[in-house]
Amino acid sequence: IFNIVVPEDGLYPARLVWWEAGGGANIEFFSIIDGKKILVNSDDPNAIKAYRAGTSAPYISRAHPSGDVSKTIEFDFKNGDDSVDKSSVVVKLNGDVINTSVNSSDSGLSVVYDHGDYLPPGSHAVEISYKESNGIERVRSYSFNIPKGRIEILADTPFFYFTFDETSGDSVSSSLVQSNATLFNGAELGVPSLFPNGIGTAVRLDGSKDQAIRVPDHPLLNTGGTWPKDEKSWELWIKPESVSTAGPQVLFEQGGVTRGINIYIQRSSDNAEGETTLYMMAWNRAQTFFGGALNQVGDEGITAVSTTIKENATYHIAFVMDGDSDGGTEGTLTGYLNGKQFGQVDGVSQLWAHADDSAFGNLWTNAVTHEGDQNGSGGQGFTGVIDDAAFYNLALTEEQVLAHFEDGFAGAPDTIEITAQPQDTSADENETATFTVDFTGMPVVDVKWMVNGKEVATDSVLTSSSVTITATADNNGAKIKAELTNKAGSVTTAEATLTTIIDNSAPEITSISAYAGTLNTITIVFNEPLDTGSASNAANYKVDGLEVTSAALGEDGQTVTLSTIQQTAGNYSVTVSGVKDLQANAFSGSSTVSSVVDYSQEIISDDPIIYWKLAETEGNVATDTMGLRNGNYTGAPTLNADSLVPASKDGAVQFNSDNADVIKIGDNALMNTGTFKQKTLEFWFKADSLPKAEADVPYQKKMVLWEQGGGWKGLRFYLNATDESDSPSKADLYFMANSHIGGGTTSDSSTWTAPPLDLRWGGSTDERGPDQSHYGYEGSVPLFVKGEIEVGKVYHVVGIIDGDSEGLNGKLLLYINGKLADEIGGVGQMYSHGNDAGIGGINAGTIFHDEIADGTLLTDNYFFNGAIDEVAQYNLTLSADQVAGHYEVGNTATTPTNETPAISVTRNADGTITINFEGTLQSAPTVNGPWSDVDAPSPLTIPADAAETFGRAVRK
Structure with missing residues (x-):
């Protein structure tokens, strides 16, 4: 605001000159009378009326470019047609005079320099001089600054x-809107670009080193600014170098x-060797929902597209969100690979602001995959390598995506040239043979593979294609070739020959094992894939002293699992007859197996999600046998302490409360961060001391x-003091759970999160909570089950949540040493309960029935003093029989009670043979059987001619 003060009435000339620069500038002349603003020449009687309008001096109203790609430099003069000497206009670019055209325009005067091609990237200085x-x-x-990058990309206005x-x-920058992304754990810069028309270099990441490129928040990317957005697009070039x-x-x-x-990308059982699956997905699980539900477990309701890609191949990928501008769910997500659409899914709405960070090459602060939430x-x-990534707040069209891909190869030769022909290949019968062709040529090259003139596979690739064929007797000698086609034409490879090596040998047993207890199985592994019919026929298997109730061929096609009646720890003779391989070669023979009781196999067979055996002898990692979540030993717990489980003599962990173990x-x-209707938690422990x-x-x-969760939702096992003596001998074991509010940091219940008000259960009688930190627990009723334990004794403990997803009709159950000790109702389902977990003490926070x-x-982490062993967690409920079985098996000897029987042969002087x-x-007539019992006691003397056979001793 410019204040102009005059000493007396009169006519005062005033002139204000400003540059509009093509934008909506505004100007007001006004006076202020008694605090009121009155525009000059308005209808107000107090308005100043004395002014005259006139034409201003010429000025530049527009200068172009201003940060965009451009082929021209342009200036517009206001009032310049009559007020500027056209012949005097001179324009310099970076200090050099350039040729311009100067012409009259509707607004005054137009000055244009045509560069012919796009102005080069970088900063440029322009000087224009003229005479009025x-x-x-x-x-x-x-x-002005011209951004660096490919014109095809820049022209479509990425942000x-x-x-x-x-x-x-240690950072990389966007060439448009300024954003410096940080290299995390040392990503490698300066590697060759992934495509011929690449600008400069690319970046390589090593997943084994947990490397990443972390992108800061930005209003155009994810948070701040104007949201929601119904259109967004992402594109980049990739080369995966390890997909294993x-x-x-x-x-x-x-x-x-x-x-x-x-x-x-993520491999699955459907991927061949050297292949992986590319996934693209989006979700908005608030406002208008799409893409699944909060606390996602599995792929139900997700919006994702996927396709197969190969290791060490280069790809251009694009992901386009064309959402519903009206806020409904009529939008789509589309995936593109090398310029071609590979998938589209509907049911998409809008993406709202999301602040949980962004990154290339690794997870940064939570995400979701087709398998569920990914936290941390x-x-x-x-x-692998990543190159040229561009992000847009618009939905790229299929034509734009294809143009961006093909521009990456601008200037590359169009004609296909084969650089490596498919080669003759030999493979064992029913094994695979791979044929490959390498080539150059303008993408995309469509490849059609043919076997004996018939099409068997197609591909759309850049530089290499392969086909994998299973070798059989029928295709022995087959001729394989490929036809390659692109815009420039087609070429055909030379023929290669497949030679099948015919299998005439019977299968052989490579290993055999047996488990007693509640499993009662015998597992036989063969050296090659088997015929399903013969391998799954229980009549083809005989076990001395046992009935075989079923036979099942495993997914690998080579492993047969026999189910039998109750086994005891000991040796068994197994006879196999008529089990064929895929070429109908039959195996017949016998083998001896030692059946054992294996506690860990019992646990694993019941499908736990986590199984910490606590069998480590060194280090600080508590390994999860199921591979889901390892734990970390803190303090100084003693590893490899005496096992608490007779059937699992592999050690336990000794906790010392004085060390904060x-x-x-x-x-x-x-x-813990999902939603659970059922849970079972199981472990063994022995307390060396008890609280007083x-x-x-x-x-x-x-x-x-054991505790997991926090003060609002969670579960825990703890020993509660009941004995007032100086050396307490008894205490109560509690299993307690609660799923209450999601964070009542204020007394306003409307701010509390899931579960719903009528599905909240559990709590604490601690009266401090509602007053100091945990609003919402007023009048809450703790839900727990308990039983009494004694110091120095070993206990097997199982706690079960058998919940109710629609009400509070579920229950908690506590088993001690295989028997039901207590149960209580009023239980719903367990909602997400973060805050980590702890074994042997509180990790981050919890509640108890009274505290x-x-x-x-x-104020006290309540560390345990004693040993804990064999900890398992299930997302299901174990039956009473399963719980009792685990306890019984855990207390059973692990090795056979009978030793291998002795046998000896003595040649007598009269030519007879004595066998002890x-x-x-x-x-048996051969060493492989079949074996039959000899009805005779030891010692047995037989004629020499009767000794022309094979013998053995077995203990039944």
Whole structure:
């Protein structure tokens, strides 16, 4: 605001000159009378009326370009047609005079320089000089920046464009809207670009080192600015260099478990060697929902597209969200690979602001995959190269995606040239043979593979294609070739020959094992795939002293599992007859197997999600046998202590409360951050000491065996003091659970999150909670089951949540040493309960029936003093028989009670043979059987001619 003060009435000339620069500038002349603003020449009687309008001096109203790609430099003059000497106009670009055209226009004067091609990237300085008609000479200077990158990309107005052309440093930058992404754990810069027309270089990441490129939040990307957005697109070039890992490898992800997108690769059982699956998915699980539900477990309701890609191949990928601008769910997600659409899914709405971070090459602060929520950061590193990534707040068309892909090969030869022909290949019968062709040529090249003139596979690739064929007797000598086609024409490879090596040998047994207890199985592994019919026929198997009730061929086609009547730990003779391989070669023979009781096999057979055997002898990692979530030993627990389980003599962990020993376990979607109707938790423990009870206190001392969750939702096992003696011998074992509010940090219940008000259950009688930190527990009723235990004794403990997803009709059950000790109703389902987990003490916070030990009220971690062993968790309910079986098997000897029988042969002077043996003597015409019992006691003397057979002793 410019204040103009005049000493008296009169006519005062005033002139204000400003540059509009093509934008909506506004100007007001006004006076202020008694605090009121009155526009000059308005209808107000107090308005100043004395002014005159006139034509201003010429000025530049528009200068182009201003940060966009352009082939021209342009200036527009206002009032310049008559007021500027056209012949005086001179324009310099970066100090050099350039040829311009100067013409009259509707607004005044137009000055244009045509560069012929796009102006080069970088900063440019422009100077324009001219003479006004009154003789005054003017000079104006401007600068502008042309972004770096491919014109086909830049012309479609991305907001971020990471070319990854940096060769050093710890960050990479977008060439458009400024954003510096940080290299995490040392990603490699300066590697060759992934495509012929690449600008500069690319970046390589090593997933084994947990590397990533972390992108900061930005209003155009994910949070701040104007949201929601119904149109977004992402594109980048990739080359996966290792696809062998089982988990996801993130290419780019933004957002968290509520809203976001994830582009990643992950192998599955359907992928051939050297292949993986590319996934692209988006979700918004608030406002208008699409893409699944909160606390996702599995792929129900997700919006995702997927396709197969290969290791060490280069791909251009694009993911386009064309959502519903009206806020409904009529939009789509579309995936493109090398310019071609590979999948589209509907049911898409809009993407709202999402602040849970963004990253190339790894997980950063939560995401979602087709398997469910992925919490935390890291652990999903991509191994390979990423190049030229561009992000848009618009939905790219199929034509734009194809143009971006093909522009990456601009200038490359169009004609296909074969650089490596498919080669003759030999393979064993029913094994696979792979034929490959390598080539150059303008993409995309469509490949058609033919066997004996018949089409068997198609491909659409850049530089290489392969086909895999199973060798059989029927296709022995087959001729394989490929026809390659692109815009320039077609070429055909030379023929290659498949030679099948025919199998005439019978299958052989490579290993055999047996488990007694409640399993009662015998597992036989053969050296080659078997015929399903003969391998699954129980009549083809005989076990001395046991009935074979069923035979099942495993997924590998080579492993047969026999189910039998009750086994005892000991040796059994197994006879196999008529089991054929895929070429109908039959095996007949016998083998001896030692049946054992194996506690871990009992547990694994009941499908736990987590199984910490606690059998480590060194280190700080408590390994999960199921591979879901390892724990970390903290403090100084004693590893390889005496096992508490007779059937699992592999050690236990000894906790010392004075050392603050505890196993800390991070959150996991299957363990605690999902929604669970059923859970079973199982472990063995022995307390070396117990907490001492005190009189007249609001709550008693405790020792925590296992807890997960926090003060609002969670479950825990703990020992509660009941004995007031100096050396307590008894205590109560509690199994307690609660699924209450999701964080009542205020007394306003409308701010509390899931579960719904009428489905909340559990709580604590601690009166401090409602007053100090945990609003909502007023009048709550704790739900628990309990039983008494004694110091120095070993206990097998199983706690079960058999919940109710629609009400509160479920129950808690507690089993001690195989028997039901207590149960209680009023239980719903267990909602997500983060805050980690702890074995042997509180990790981050919990509650008890009489005490809240969370947040500011956590003053004692209640560390356990004793041993814990064989900890398992299931997302199902074990039956009473299963619980009893686990306890019984755990207390059973693991090895056979009978030793291998002895046998000896003595040649007598009269030519006879005397056999001394233990157990039962058996004979057979060959070493492979079939074996039959000899009905005779030891010692047995037989003629020499009768000794022309094979013999053995078995113990039944």
